[in-house]
Amino acid sequence: MRKLISTGSPFEETAGYSRAVVTGDWCFVSGTTGYDYKTMTMPDDVAEQARNALATIDRALTEAGFERGQVVRARYVVTEMAHADTVFPVLGEFFAGIRPAATMTVSDLIKPEMKVEIDVTAFKG
Numbered sequence: 394m395r396k397l398i399s400t401g402s403p404f405e406e407t408a409g410y411s412r413a414v415v416t417g418d419w420c421f422v423s424g425t426t427g428y429d430y431k432t433m434t435m436p437d438d439v440a441e442q443a444r445n446a447l448a449t450i451d452r453a454l455t456e457a458g459f460e461r462g463q464v465v466r467a468r469y470v471v472t473e474m475a476h477a478d479t480v481f482p483v484l485g486e487f488f489a490g491i492r493p494a495a496t497m498t499v500s501d502l503i504k505p506e507m508k509v510e511i512d513v514t515a516f517k518g
Contacts, residue, residue: 466514
């Protein structure tokens with residue numbers, strides 16, 4: 394059985410994707426940027442963007458019937474190497490005690506205001 398999770402972001406409908414997809418014991422959360430989806434605003438600060446992205450991920454996991462502690466894989470994209478040192482403590486706090494397998498890369502994102510994007514995979518089994 395496949396369950397689709399949405400945040401109501403206009404990007405999801407326009408681009409044809411779900412915030413998260415649940416299949417069996419797995420939950421795949423799409424790349425999530427730092428928008429505040431209630432106001433559709435993006436803070437300038439990369440740490441705040443990371444916090445917003447992680448809060449959106451937490452909500453998607455909860456709606457999907459998963460918990461943060463079930464995250465087994467995380468991928469991070471930052472737009473500048475210098476952002477890594479700012480984002481690391483935010484990630485360390487969020488994933489304290491969980492420590493999923495993780496990868497960080499440096500790359501452009503699709504909108505100039507986006508400085509970080511995070512996706513996770515969770516497993517219940």
